[in-house]
Amino acid sequence: MKKVFLFFIASIFIFLGLLYALLFTPIGNSTVASLIQNSVNSKIDGKFEVKEFLLTTSNIKFIATIDDNSQIDIIGKLALLKKRVDLNYEVNIKDLAKLEKYTKQKLNGKFFTKGTVLGDEKLTIVKGISDIFGSKTTYDVKLVDFKPSNIDFFVDNAKIQTLLYTLNQPVFANGDLSINGKIKNANILTLDGIIATVITNGKVNNAIVNQAFNQNLKAPLEFKGDIVTTLQPSKAVTKVDFFTTMANLIVKEATVNLSNMNINSDYLLSIADLSKLYDVTQTKMRGILNIAGNLEKTPTSTKVTGNSKLLDGTLDFELLNDNFKANIKQIDIKKLTYMMYYPEFFTSKADVNLAYDLKEQKGEVLGNLTNGQFLPNEYSKLINTFAKFDITKEIYEKIDLKSNIDKKVISSTINMKSNLTSIDVTKSIVNLDKSTIDALIKTELKGIKFDTAVTGNLNSPKVSVDTTELLKMKLKEESERAIKKHSKKLEEKLKEKLGEEAGSQTTQDIIKGFREFFGNGER
Known part of the structure; x- marks a missing residue:
């Protein structure tokens, strides 16, 4: 038994001796440096080399390079038994692309940071500075049991274009970004803190956005914003004020569940001048529009609802993934044609139901118009000239409208009757892309039937009336x-x-x- 005990003690001393020789002697340091070097080189697209490695029971010195143009320095004191460190570090990577195997993501540009690590397992403080994304960044991290507890950081004047480039994204925009974070408790279950983000001098790069998203932006699109995120146990609650030259977005409370990444948010989209949407819609519009609603997002679905007071009526809609449905009630048709820069030829109140597939760009519109009346226009003047009949005095109590949408082509039929007239639009094709119309209107007036063709530019169409029957009626009356x-x-x-x-x-x-x-x- 005594021999077994002595052998056991001897084995422990031999193991400790070998461990000491492996870790704390020049030969051991060289061996460890070689292991580190080989391990890193197997994970990065570059040549990682440990220039110096010194580890003793009280000191550490680690200097390594990546392709001779990036360097990592760690120098300082340590007490292994007390688990205490007092280190200075500096990381200067001039080509982040070399780390793709390690980061699992293509990165561009450079990265620099330096600072100090001081403390033990009960409390360790990491302080440092960085130029990440072209900023002047400072950070102060407190670790308890070597786990993040308090985190304070300030990213001052980062460049949006540098951020996008670093993340290997097209440079969609330029601008300045500052982020101030104070996290009192980093544990997700007891999360507590606040992060404030300020965006200034933002400007969209139209050429890059046009190419990437098949858009036709021409006018300068500038933006700025304030975003405040409050961190709470297992969730982050964000308030957003985002302003652009095209539209403004206000979010009072957007909640992200950090456990399942579900999002629930209100929003207000405010467009003070619809004409500024032309580059996106390629459709001339005027007026203002405010839409308020909610957004619900899960890993498998996205649902957006909204409502608005629109053209003396109301709009309610729901977007579920790619399926869009809208219910429009009692809008003023005269104001609609004015908003769309179309000739004002008719006045009525309208109820409309729309179903549209965003992915397929196809849909259907069903409309019911009430108390319709023609306004003085070329069509009414022609009828009055040949038939001595003022069609603008006719009231159409009920009008049925049906349209099919195929991308930017809208095909419609319309049926309407008054006391003395009957009008059927058997074919109406509006091409929003080309801004053209091709419509045939069949009219019965005091027992006389005639056709009217409306063709050409949507804003100033050509109206042609088949006057044969009208001339007969006029000649007979004369x-x-x-x-x-x-x-x-x-x-x-x-x-x-x-x-x-x-x-x-x-x-x-x-x-x-x-x-x-x-x-x-x-x-």
Whole structure:
């Protein structure tokens, strides 16, 4: 038993001796340096070399390079038994692309940081500075049991373009970004802190965005914003004020569940001038629009709801992934055509239901218009000219509209009736991309049927009326008026010549025969 105990003690001393020789002697240091070097080189696309490695029971010195243009220095004191460190470090990487195997993501540019590590396992303080994303950054991290506890950092004036380049993204925008974070407790279950972000001097790079997203941005698009995130146990609550030359976005409370990454947020999208959306919509508009709603996002779905007061009516919509549905009530058609820069030819109140697939860019519109009335325009003037009929006085109590949307082409049919007219739009094709219209309007007016073609530019279309039947009606009315006029003159002449016999049956028979000869009798 004694021999076994002595052997056990001897084995321990031998092991400790070997461990000491491996870790704390020049030969051991060289061996460890070689192991570190080989391990890192197997993970990065570069040549990692340990220039110096010194480890004793009280000191450490570690100097390494990557391709001779990046260097990592760690120098200081340590007490292994007390688990206490007092280190200075400096990391200067001039080509982050060399670390792709290690980071698992393509990075560009450079990275620099230096600072100190002081403390033990109960409390260790890491302080440092960095130029990350072209900023002047400071950070102060407190570790308890070598786990992050308090974190204070200030990223001062980082460059958005540098951030995008570093993350291997197209430089969609330029601007300045400052982030001030104070995290009192970094444990996700007891999370406590606040992060404030300020964006200034933002400007979208139109050419890059146009190429990446098939857009046609031309006008300068500038932006700025303030974002404040409050950290709470297992969640982050964010308030956003984001302003652009095109539209503003206000978020009072966006909550991110850090356990499952679900997002629930309100929003207010405010557009003070719809004309500034032209580069995105390629459609001329004017007026203002405010939309308020909510967003719900999970790893598998996205749902956005919204509502707005629109054109004296209301708009409610829901977007579930790619499926968009909208319910529009009691909007003013005259104000709609004004907003869209279309000729004002009709006034009515409208209820509309829209279903649209964003991915397929296809959808359907069902509309019900009430108390419709034509406004004075080229169409009404033509009818008045040929038919002596003022169509603007007709009231269309109910109008049915159906449209199919295929990308930017809208095909529609319309049915409408009044006391004296019936109008059917059997074919109407509006091409928003080309800003053209091709429509056929079939009209029945006082028993007379005729067609009207509306073609050409959407903003100033050509209106062509098939006037054959209208001319017949006009000629007939003029003929009747002429016969009546001349028969009256004939009657006066007969009375003048015949004197007392003018009222006889013979005179009346002569006048009747004249009327029947020229026009089928008096109506």
